[in-house]
Amino acid sequence: xxxxxxxxxxxxxxxxxxxxxxxxxxxxxxxxxxxxxxxxxxxxxxxxxxxxxxxxxxxxxxxxxxxxxxxxxxxxxxxxxxxxxxxxxxxxxxxxxxxxxxxxxxxxxxxxxxxxxxxxxxxxxxxxxxxxxxxxxxxxxxxxxxxxxxxxxxxxxxxxxxxxxxxxxxxxxxxxxxxxxxxxxxxxxxxxxxxxxxxxxxxxxxxxxxxxxxxxxxxxxxxxxxxxxxxxxxxxxxxxx
Numbered sequence: 527x528x529x530x531x532x533x534x535x536x537x538x539x540x541x542x543x544x545x546x547x548x549x550x551x552x553x554x555x556x557x558x559x560x561x562x563x564x565x566x567x568x569x570x571x572x573x574x575x576x577x578x579x580x581x582x583x584x585x586x587x588x589x590x591x592x593x594x595x596x597x598x599x600x601x602x603x604x605x606x607x608x609x610x611x612x613x614x615x616x617x618x619x620x621x622x623x624x625x626x627x628x629x630x631x632x633x634x635x636x637x638x639x640x641x642x643x644x645x646x647x648x649x650x651x652x653x654x655x656x657x658x659x660x661x662x663x664x665x666x667x668x669x670x671x672x673x674x675x676x677x678x679x680x681x682x683x684x685x686x687x688x689x690x691x692x693x694x695x696x697x698x699x700x701x702x703x704x705x706x707x708x709x710x711x712x713x714x715x716x717x718x719x720x721x722x723x724x725x726x727x728x729x730x731x732x733x734x735x736x737x738x739x740x741x742x743x744x745x746x747x748x749x750x751x752x753x754x755x756x757x758x759x760x761x762x763x764x765x766x767x
Contacts, residue, residue, distance in 0.1 A: 533652040534580035536632045536707075539611075540572055541619050542640035543589025552752045557591045559640040560598060561749060563758045567598065568749055571643055571762060577604045579648040581636065585629045587622040589613045620722035627713055635713070639704030639748075643761075646703065646744035654740045655707040658684065662712050663738045664729070665705040667746045668698060675701040676725075680739040689730055700739070702729075703746055 542559040553561040559569040576584060584606050588595050592612045601608050611626035623637060634655070636648070644667050655663040664686065666678055672690075677699045679688040689702075702725065716728060729737065749755045 533636070533649055534582065536581055536634055536636045536652075537630045538576045538581050538584045538636045538638065539587060539623060539626055539630070540569070540576075540584060540638045540640050541587050541622055542569060542595055543587055543592070543613055543616070543622055544641060545590045545616070548751050549749065549755060552755060556594055558749060560594060561755060563749075563755075563762055568643075568758065569595070569599075569640060570603075572638055572640065573599075573603045573606060575643070575645075575648070576636070576638070577606050581606070583607050583609070583631055585609050585611055585626050587611050587613070587626050589616060589622065616721060617719075618721040618727075619724040620716050620728045621718075621720060623708075623713055623724070624716040624718050624722075627710065630710055630713075632710075634707055634709050637706040637708060641750050642704040642746070642748035644703040644705060644742065644744050644746045646705070646742035648705075651705070651740050651742065652707065654684075655738070658738050660736050660738045661709040662732055662735075663707045663740055665703045666700040666739045666741050667703040667744060668700055668741070669746065670698050671696055672699040672701055678702055678739055680741065684738050684740070686729075686733055686737045686739045688733075689725075700741060701746075703742065704748070 549558045560567040588610055599608055609629055611629055613622055646665055651665050673693055673696045676692040677690040677695050681687050747761045749758050
């Protein structure tokens, strides 16, 4: 196992097993991570980001319509080696990560939600995580209105001190952007073989253990609703020369 001394040595884990219920009215024939945007699957943009950051091994945590993900991607994407951790019953984001534990090759892993994208500097995220000497760091991004996402409160020392529920607070603020650097030892403490949510169950527990937030710059989108999915084509469209 790699000691994870640099970001390129990390295993990336992408959570791609969600049911995508809210998106079903416009993407009904495939999992939402394979929803087409400008002629390519949304998951391809995440894999490109991981590859460009220098990582080489990705574990895809599959669930709903897992066969479609595996059939489309196979075991390679650019310079990335792809392996699969398939849940047989829905385990939630925390349970899916815990299930993938035997496939993780580095002491620190980069985890990504499969239905959102933040164009942040992953090398800077890694440097922040290492400097803090912490077991878990969330990448945060600022949005004009946090109501749909919930809000993350961070103190002057970059420690996360609170998570506010969706719908409770409006206006600009910092949100969880769906990228995490986490030690294997932390993941091993997640209860196995049962549904559990990172966002609702695990992260709040980790606050007292030193959970940090890296406040990043970079445009953000999630494709969880028909409206935001329609916006994705413009979001990923290359800028005109």
